[in-house]
Amino acid sequence: MKTPFGSEVLDAACRLLVPFIMLFAIYVLVHGHDSPGGGFQAGTILAAVVILIRMVHGEEASWGLHRTAALGLACGGLVIYAGIGFLALLFNGNYLDYGVLPLPLEAAEVRAMGTLGIETGVTMGVTGVMVLIFDALTTGEPKEEEDVE
Amino acid sequence: MRQLAWLTCLLALLILFYVGDDLPAVGDPTSPASTHVSPYYIEHSHHETGAVNFVTAVLADYRGYDTLGETTVIFTAGLACLLILGVQIGRSISGGRE
Amino acid sequence: MWSDVLGHLNYWLAALLLLIGLHGMLLRNNLIKKLMAMNVLQVAVIMFFISLAVKRGATAPIEVHGVTAVAAYINPLPHALMLTAIVVGVSTTGVALALLVRIYRHYGTLEESELLERMAE
Numbered sequence: 001m002k003t004p005f006g007s008e009v010l011d012a013a014c015r016l017l018v019p020f021i022m023l024f025a026i027y028v029l030v031h032g033h034d035s036p037g038g039g040f041q042a043g044t045i046l047a048a049v050v051i052l053i054r055m056v057h058g059e060e061a062s063w064g065l066h067r068t069a070a071l072g073l074a075c076g077g078l079v080i081y082a083g084i085g086f087l088a089l090l091f092n093g094n095y096l097d098y099g100v101l102p103l104p105l106e107a108a109e110v111r112a113m114g115t116l117g118i119e120t121g122v123t124m125g126v127t128g129v130m131v132l133i134f135d136a137l138t139t140g141e142p143k144e145e146e147d148v149e
Numbered sequence: 150m151r152q153l154a155w156l157t158c159l160l161a162l163l164i165l166f167y168v169g170d171d172l173p174a175v176g177d178p179t180s181p182a183s184t185h186v187s188p189y190y191i192e193h194s195h196h197e198t199g200a201v202n203f204v205t206a207v208l209a210d211y212r213g214y215d216t217l218g219e220t221t222v223i224f225t226a227g228l229a230c231l232l233i234l235g236v237q238i239g240r241s242i243s244g245g246r247e
Numbered sequence: 248m249w250s251d252v253l254g255h256l257n258y259w260l261a262a263l264l265l266l267i268g269l270h271g272m273l274l275r276n277n278l279i280k281k282l283m284a285m286n287v288l289q290v291a292v293i294m295f296f297i298s299l300a301v302k303r304g305a306t307a308p309i310e311v312h313g314v315t316a317v318a319a320y321i322n323p324l325p326h327a328l329m330l331t332a333i334v335v336g337v338s339t340t341g342v343a344l345a346l347l348v349r350i351y352r353h354y355g356t357l358e359e360s361e362l363l364e365r366m367a368e
Contacts, residue, residue, distance in 0.1 A: 032202065032205045032209075033199070033200045033201060033202055033205060034200075034201050034202060034309075035202065035309065036202065036204075036307075036309070037202075037205075038202075038204075038205050038208065038209070038330075039209075040330060040333075040334060067236070067238045067239075068238055068239050071238055074224055074227060075224075077220070078220055078221065078224050081217055081220055082217065085213075085217065095214075096213045096214055096217070098210070108196065108197060108198060108199035109199050111197070111198045111199060111210060112198065112199035112200060114210075115198070115200065115205070115206075115209045115210055115213075118209060118213065118216070119205075119209060121220070122216065122220055125220050125223065125224055126220075126223060126334075128227070129223050129224055129226070129227035132227045132230065132231060133226075133227055133230050133341045133345075135236070136230045136231050136234045136236045136345060137230070137234070137341075137344055137345065137348060139234075139236060141352060151274065154273035154274050155274070157269075157273065158266060158269055158270050158273065158274075161265075161266060161269055162262075162266055165262040165265070165266070166259070166262065169255055169258045169259060169262060170251070170255070172255060172258055173299075174254040174255065175254060175255065175256070175257045175258070175298055175301055176301050176302060176303035177302075177303070178302045178303065178305070178318050180299070182299050182300065182322060182324075182325065183300075183302060183322045186324065187322045187323060187324045188317045190323060190324065191308070191317050191320050191323065192315065192317060194310070195310050201309055201310045202308070202309050202310075203308040203309070203310070203320065203323035204308055204323045204326045204327050204330075206323075207323050207324060207327040208327040208330060212327060215331060216331070219330075219331045219334050219335070222334065222335055222338055223334055223337070223338050225338075226337075226338030226339070226341050226342050227341070229342050229345070230341055230342055230345040233342070233345040233346060233349055234345050234348060234349065
C-alpha cells in the first residue's frame with residue numbers, strides 16, 4: 001500500500017499484536033504433530049504479520065520483510081524441503097525417506113524430526129510467496145525510464 | 150451465447166442431481182472411501198511416524214512427495230505474479246557499478 | 248424417499264454451490280465477478296470431498312490416548328488431499344489477480360463487453 005493508514009491507535013495496536021501473532025505462528029508450526037496445524041497454516045499466519053505491518057506503516061516501513069528477503073525466504077524454503085529429501089538419498093535410502101537419517105533417536109522420532117524439518121521449509125516458502133504476491137499486487141505502475149541521449 | 154450458457158448450467162444441474170443418488174450416504178463407515186487405505190493410516194500412524202495428528206502424518210510423511218509438488222506450485226505462482234507485473238527486485242542490472 | 252434426500256444432503260448443497268459458481272463464471276460480465284465465482288466453485292468441490300470423509304459417531308482425526316478403533320476417527324485422507332487443493336486455489340487466484348491488474352492498466356476497464364470492443368480496435 002503506498003499510503004499508510006497510519007493513525008496512532010493503529011500503530012499502538014500493531015505493535016501490541018505482532019509479537020503474539022508471530023508466536024502463535026511458530027506454535028502452530030511446531031505443534032503440527034499433536035494438534036491441528038502444520039506448515040501451510042503457519043506460513044499464512046506469518047505472512048499476515050508482514051501484511052499488517054505493511055498496511056499500517058506504508059511501503060517504506062522500516063521493519064518488515066522487504067522484497068529481496070521475501071524472495072530469498074521463498075527459495076530457501078523450497079531448497080530446505082528438497083534438500084532434506086536429497087539428504088535421505090545420501091544415506092542409502094529412498095528420496096524423502098526420513099527413517100535413514102542418522103539422528104540418535106528412536107525410529108519413530110527420527111521420522112518426526114524429518115517431518116518438522118520439511119514443515120519448516122514449507123512455512124518459509126509460503127510466507128515468502130504470500131508477501132511477494134501482496135507486494136506485487138499493491139505497488140503502483142513502474143515508472144518509465146527516460147531515454148538517455 | 151447467453152442461451153448456450155444457461156443451457157450448460159441446466160445440463161450440469163440435471164447431471165449432478167441424477168448422479169448424486171448413487172453416492173454412499175454421508176457418515177457411512179463402510180463407504181469405499183473409508184475402507185481401503187485409510188484404516189492402515191489410522192492404525193499405524195502413531196506407531197510408525199510418531200505423529201498423533203493423522204492428517205499431518207499422511208501429508209508430510211506418507212505422501213511427502215505430493216507436498217513437495219504443492220510447494221513448487223505455490224512457488225511458481227509467486228514467480229508468475231512477479232513476472233507478470235514487472236516488479237523490480239534488488240539493484241537493476243543496467244544501473245552499473247558505482 | 249425423504250431419508251434418501253436427507254442422507255445425501257451434503258452432496259446436494261455442494262452441487263448447488265458448484266452451480267452457483269458455474270453460473271457466475273459463465274454469465275457475469277465483470278472479470279472480478281468471474282474470478283470470485285471461480286473461487287466459489289473451488290470451495291464447492293472442497294466441501295464435497297470433505298463430506299465424503301465423515302463417519303457417524305467418529306471424532307476428529309487426532310489420536311486420543313487409548314482409543315485405537317478405526318471407526319472412532321474420521322477418514323484423514325480427503326483432508327490431506329484438500330489441503331493441496333486449497334493451496335492450488337490460492338495460487339490460481341493470485342496469478343489471475345495479477346493478470347487482471349495488467350488488463351486494467353492496459354485497457355482501462357474490466358467489463359467484458361467493453362474489453363472486447365477495445366481489443367478489436
